[in-house]
Amino acid sequence: MSVLAFIESSNGSFKKSDLEVASYAAAVAAASNTDAIALVFNADDCSLLGTYGISKALKVSSEQFNASSYAATIESATTQEAATILVCSSSSNSKYIAPLVAASLNAAYVPNVIALPESETYPRNVFSNKGITHTKVNSERSIIGIALNTFGVHEKPTQINQVAFTLVTSSSKTQSTSTETASDKISIADADIVVSAGRGLKGSENWGMIEELAQVLGAATACSKPVSDMGWRPHSEHVGQTGKPVSCNLYIAIGISGAIQHLAGVSASKTKVVINTDPEAPFFKAADYGIVGDAFVVVPQLIEKFKAFKSENS
Amino acid sequence: MKILVCISTVPDTTSKINFKDNNTQFDTTAVQFVINPNDEFGLTRAMWFKEKTGASVDVISVGDASVEASLRKALAIGADAAIRIDSIPKDGFSVATEIAAVVQDKNYDLIIAGRESIDYNGGMVPGIIAHLLGYEFINKCTALEIEGSTVKAEREIEGGKEVLSSSLPLVIGGQKGLVEEKDLKIPNMRGIMTARSKPLEVITPQGTAELSTDITFDKPETKSNITMIPADQLDLLINHLHNDAKVI
Numbered sequence: 001m002s003v004l005a006f007i008e009s010s011n012g013s014f015k016k017s018d019l020e021v022a023s024y025a026a027a028v029a030a031a032s033n034t035d036a037i038a039l040v041f042n043a044d045d046c047s048l049l050g051t052y053g054i055s056k057a058l059k060v061s062s063e064q065f066n067a068s069s070y071a072a073t074i075e076s077a078t079t080q081e082a083a084t085i086l087v088c089s090s091s092s093n094s095k096y097i098a099p100l101v102a103a104s105l106n107a108a109y110v111p112n113v114i115a116l117p118e119s120e121t122y123p124r125n126v127f128s129n130k131g132i133t134h135t136k137v138n139s140e141r142s143i144i145g146i147a148l149n150t151f152g153v154h155e156k157p158t159q160i161n162q163v164a165f166t167l168v169t170s171s172s173k174t175q176s177t178s179t180e181t182a183s184d185k186i187s188i189a190d191a192d193i194v195v196s197a198g199r200g201l202k203g204s205e206n207w208g209m210i211e212e213l214a215q216v217l218g219a220a221t222a223c224s225k226p227v228s229d230m231g232w233r234p235h236s237e238h239v240g241q242t243g244k245p246v247s248c249n250l251y252i253a254i255g256i257s258g259a260i261q262h263l264a265g266v267s268a269s270k271t272k273v274v275i276n277t278d279p280e281a282p283f284f285k286a287a288d289y290g291i292v293g294d295a296f297v298v299v300p301q302l303i304e305k306f307k308a309f310k311s312e313n314s
Numbered sequence: 315m316k317i318l319v320c321i322s323t324v325p326d327t328t329s330k331i332n333f334k335d336n337n338t339q340f341d342t343t344a345v346q347f348v349i350n351p352n353d354e355f356g357l358t359r360a361m362w363f364k365e366k367t368g369a370s371v372d373v374i375s376v377g378d379a380s381v382e383a384s385l386r387k388a389l390a391i392g393a394d395a396a397i398r399i400d401s402i403p404k405d406g407f408s409v410a411t412e413i414a415a416v417v418q419d420k421n422y423d424l425i426i427a428g429r430e431s432i433d434y435n436g437g438m439v440p441g442i443i444a445h446l447l448g449y450e451f452i453n454k455c456t457a458l459e460i461e462g463s464t465v466k467a468e469r470e471i472e473g474g475k476e477v478l479s480s481s482l483p484l485v486i487g488g489q490k491g492l493v494e495e496k497d498l499k500i501p502n503m504r505g506i507m508t509a510r511s512k513p514l515e516v517i518t519p520q521g522t523a524e525l526s527t528d529i530t531f532d533k534p535e536t537k538s539n540i541t542m543i544p545a546d547q548l549d550l551l552i553n554h555l556h557n558d559a560k561v562i
Contacts, residue, residue, distance in 0.1 A: 065476075067451065092471045095429075096453040099441025102407065108525035109407070109438045121529050126434050130331040131340075133434075133528040142526075174450045174480040179471065187473025193561070217562070229495050235456075236474070241327050241432060242351045242490055250561040261327040267534065271559040273551065274540075286537055289554060293545030305548050309562070 003029040003036045004083035005054065006074055008093055009043040015190060016153060017089045019052050023154040024146050025087040026053020027116055030156075039077040039165065041070070050160030052153060056081075058165035064176050065093060071100040072168035078105065078141070086143045091189070098143050108137045111145035128241045128264040148189060149247040150268065188239065191220035193250040194269070196239060198224035200255020200276065200295055204232035209299045210254065216306045222246065224256045240265035255295045258283025275299070315369040315460070315482075317360045318417060320427035320439060321388060322350040322403075323381040327432065333531040340433075340531070349384045352428025356488035358499050359458060360426055361392045367460075370394050372422075376403045376412055382514065389509035390501030396512070401519035406436035408522040413439070414446035415520050422483065423463075429454050429487035434528070437487070444485035452478055456491030 005025035007018045022038060029036035030053070037056045040046050046057035058077055062069065074097065078086060086101065088094040090112065102109035112125040114132070121134035125147055181187070188194060195214040201207065207221075214221045221237060228238035239246045241261035247268035254275045256262060263286050266272070274287040275298050284290045291298055325331070326346040334341040349357070363369040373388040374397040375381045385396040399416060403409045417425070425444075430437035444451035450465075452458075456475065457468035465480040470489070501509070543551045555562045 067453070092454055092469070095437050096441070096451075096469075099406075099410075099438035099453075100445050100451065102438060102525075103410070103442040103445035106525070108405070109436070110526055111437055112435055125534075126528075126531075127325070127331045127340075128327075128432050128435060129534065131333070131531055131533055133531045136527045136529050137525070138523070138527060139525040172450060174452060174478055174484075177477045177479050179474060179476045181471070181474030185473065189472045235491055236470070238490075250555065250559070259328075260330075271555070271561050272537075273555070284540055287540050288537065288559065289551055290540045290542050291545050291548075291551065292542070298545055298548070301548055302551075305552050306562075309552050309556070313556075 001084045002034050002081045003085045003087060004078055004081055005036060005038040006086060006088040006094065006097070007038045007040045007049065008089070008091065009041055012043045014043065014048055017091060017148055019153040020149070020151055021087050021089050021146060022049050022052040022054050023156070024144070024151050026156050026158070027154065028085055028087065028144070029053070031116070037081050037083065039074060046162050047160060050158050051155055053156035053158050054160055055158050057160055057162045059162060060165040060167050062167050066170060066172060066175065067096045067100060068172040068174070069168060069170035071097045071104065072170055074101050075104055076168050077165060084141050086141070088143065088145050090145055090148050094145060098145055102143050105141050106139060107141035107143050108139045109143045109145065110135050110137065112147045113144050114147050114150045125268070129245070129267045130264050147247060147268065149249070186218065186220045188220045188222055188237070188244050188246060191248055193217045193219035193252070194222050194239070194246055194248045195219045195252045195254070196222035196224070196256060197227070197254040197295070198256030199226050207233065209303065213252070213299060213303050213306070216303055216310065224262055253283055253287070254299060256283060257281045258286060315363065315367060315423045316421060317363060317369050317371045318420070318422040318425045319353065319357045319360050319371060319373045319388065319393070320413060320425065320443075321353045321357065321373050321375045321384050322428065322431040323347050323375065323377060323384045324350045324431050324433040327351065331533070333533070337530050337532055347380070347383070349387060350428050350431045352430060352432070352489050354498055355490050355492045356426035356428060356486070357388055357391065357393070358497060359488065359492040361499055362493065363460070364392060372397065374399070374413055374416070376401055376409045378402060385514060386509050387501055389512045389514070390505040391499040392505065394512065396514040398514065398516050399519050400516050404524040405526045406434070406438040407442060407525045410439045410442035411446065411522040412519050414443050416517055418447055424460070424482060425449065425485040426488050427485070429489045440485050440487035447483070447485070450480045450484040451486075452480060452484065453487040455486040455488050458486060458492060
């Protein structure tokens with residue numbers, strides 16, 4: 001038996017989420033005295049994965065993402081390596097593929113896992129981060145989807161053997177025709193810092209200072225639900241229970257009162273700073289640092305302070 | 315075109331979440347139940363297809379009699395018929411397997427389910443149904459156009475979107491974007507009246523084993539006390555973020 005990690009890579013390099021999957025797979029494998037093997041898409045050099053405990057990389061290349069082809073390739077690797085546990089991330093692609101693999105292998109799919117198993121149960125987020133459940137797997141094989149930026153990356157230098165693996169093609173009629181990503185902006189999922197703003201900004205014309213603050217910090221921009229519903233910002237920036245989840249290291253909420261749905265969606269973030277004119281805003285009860293003040297006064301000053309900090313510390 | 319919309323009944327997004335019976339059960343006291351928001355976007359998109367192309371729309375739920383309120387609401391919005399599989403939902407795998415077994419000989423062209431329910435956040439029902447029925451599958455679907463049997467869709471990816479072509483029969487995991495929030499359908503009085511006479515079929519489950527079981531629950535740790543920073547002393551914030559939180 002073995003533990004198999006599904007590693008997507010992006011243009012041949014590994015994101016933090018990839019290394020988190022490798023680290024988790026290595027820890028689970030170590031606990032059951034077995035090997036952590038990675039099935040890696042589109043990366044020539046997988047030596048970095050050895051640093052995080054992967055002892056064998058199966059390297060496969062695919063011109064474009066195709067869910068059913070990827071799922072079939074994962075099944076093929078699972079069979080070849082006699083893997084009983086498959087570890088994947090919470091990316092859009094992982095959440096697309098995992099149910100297909102689960103159905104095909106008759107394997108339990110346990111998503112949003114936040115830590116290593118204890119007494120044979122996996123702790124995972126439920127109720128949109130308002131609760132945690134401890135889930136027991138009843139099937140022989142299982143797929144563990146780990147929540148982003150929760151387990152973390154853990155070095156475990158290991159000799160890694162890199163071998164080629166064959167892509168299983170698919171007759172699926174679902175094909176990608178194009179992708180549109182904002183190449184100049186960091187995505188909310190990848191960002192260590194997210195600067196988010198709400199109705200307190202009073203209108204879309206006032207987002208210049210939010211974007212400037214994000215730029216200074218190398219952060220992604222996000223917004224509350226009312227802001228995206230009113231069309232001030234695109235839906236892709238809406239974070240919260242029905243929008244995107246956020247689990248970054250630093251979340252700065254500006255002019256967001258903190259409705260329970262918003263708090264649930266961002267609660268996995270490690271440090272939260274709230275700036276709001278209303279000292280009674282519910283977000284202050286869920287934050288680490290709070291500033292009662294007018295965003296139009298505080299944010300421009302913060303931009304200058306962060307700029308000064310960056311120039312001193314770079 | 316025959317459309318099926320899978321509907322889950324979940325606590326309203328404003329609900330406070332508590333557990334009971336030694337933290338082994340979700341406490342439904344004072345909880346308002348609603349149609350899962352991700353399913354609601356798909357339901358409204360299905361109604362759009364019905365109005366534009368004359369598609370038929372059925373809705374299905376797995377649950378006890380309490381979920382019939384959601385099915386009746388869907389009928390009041392305009393769905394033609396409802397199916398309830400009479401079983402308390404366990405894991406996503408068993409829910410999807412039960413739905414697939416009921417619909418496999420009904421020849422739906424399009425099956426819409428939410429990308430995940432906002433209670434157990436499993437996110438596996440649409441994908442497993444697609445695999446079991448041998449349908450095409452698009453997850454996190456944010457736009458869907460159908461011409462004949464040609465499908466053009468979009469799905470959310472990190473930092474953007476992917477445009478896909480596909481064909482029927484198809485399952486999608488739907489979410490916001492399929493329709494806008496402001497376009498969500500609300501039942502009117504006439505719809506509520508006609509819903510009463512629309513068919514709601516109750517089916518005995520085949521009894522699928524669950525592949526995973528939620529044993530106990532707890533609540534996330536609450537935040538330690540907030541540190542307030544005076545608005546004229548922002549250096550303090552920089553200092554805390556750098557030296558204490560170590561996030562900059």
